[in-house]
Amino acid sequence: MISAEVWADAQVLWDYQRMGHELRPCSVGIGLGSHDLGVADVTADLYHRGMFPLIVFTGATSRTTEARMPRGEAEHYRDRALGLGVPASVILVEPNARNTGENISFSRDLLEKHGVDITSALLVSKPYEERRAYATARKLWPTVDIVSASSPMTLMEYVDGLGNAQLVLDMLVGAQQRLLVYPAQGFAIRQAVPDRVVAAYERLRTAGFTSRCLPD
Template sequence: MISERSWADAQLLWDYHQMHHEPRPCSVAIGLGSHDLGVADTTVDLYKRGMMPLIVFTGATSPTTRDRMPRGEAVHYRERALKLGVPSSAVLVEANARNTGENINFSKTLLEEAGVDVSSVLLVSKPYEERRAYATACKLWPKVEFVSASTVVAMGDYIASIGDASLVIDMLVGSLQRLLIYPDQGFMISQAVPEVVGDAYLRLRSQGFTNRLVPESFKF
């Protein structure tokens, strides 16, 4: 049973992880692979709204996607986009990335090899991965302007769609941990974490939401 305090703490992390950017036309969209096909759906919606002429879906497989996306996250995303009416000529696939840094670096290389001039990117992710993806992209591709986007959904509705509250809260905590420790490791830019968010993060860790943490020497 998840306590009311933990739900409230999870909501604080959920709100912080979103960048609250207003979508605008960009050179390209990069849809970050994951277990969530909603990323593909949101990318398609942005394409149909004229926000970009080209989509890159990036992602191999992970332990959480191997069964449900056996052909790879980016491949399943592309199939979803084509089913929703996006022409195949508007979708590139990067099928090797296994983490956010590789998502950005491999997509950058793919676009360079395709001769695409990129000045701005709509970076589409899960709602609770917006800030982490943005911080990583700004570090690895500093000459490009990034606009974060994700499915507009309340935390409770998102959890209901996934069907596993503990999994989502674990991921909220894991994403916050990476925002705290990865800047010192050179993986992303540093961003201020409000004290109320940091306190919520520590409480959730103390309640056992630790399954998505990475080993660390940094202590918040």
């Protein structure tokens, strides 16, 4: 049983990770690979709304996705988008990235290889990865204007959809840890983290939601 206090702390992290960027048309939409096919759904919807003329789906597999997405996250995202009416001609697939930094770097390199001039990118991620995706892209692709987006669902809607509260809370804590430690390692820009967010993160770590954390 997960306590009300734990859910309250999880909500603090969830709200912090959501950046609330105003959506605007960009040169490209980049769907960041993960276990969540909803990323492809959101990317397809934004394409149909005219937010970008070109899509890159990026991602290999991870321990979470190797069984359910054996051909790679980007390939499964592509299939999902095609099923939602996105033309194959506007989708590029980057099949090798295994982390957020590689998602950004390999997508950038793929676009350069295809001679696509990029001035802005709309990153589509899981809801609790918006801020880390933004911070990573700003560090690795500083010449490009970055907009971060995800599904508008609530924390509880996301948990219900995945059917695994422990995993969602572990992932929230892991995402927050990376925001705190990656700037010093050169992987992301530094961002202001309110004290209440740090406190919620530390309480969740103490409570044991650490399976997706980096080793200390």
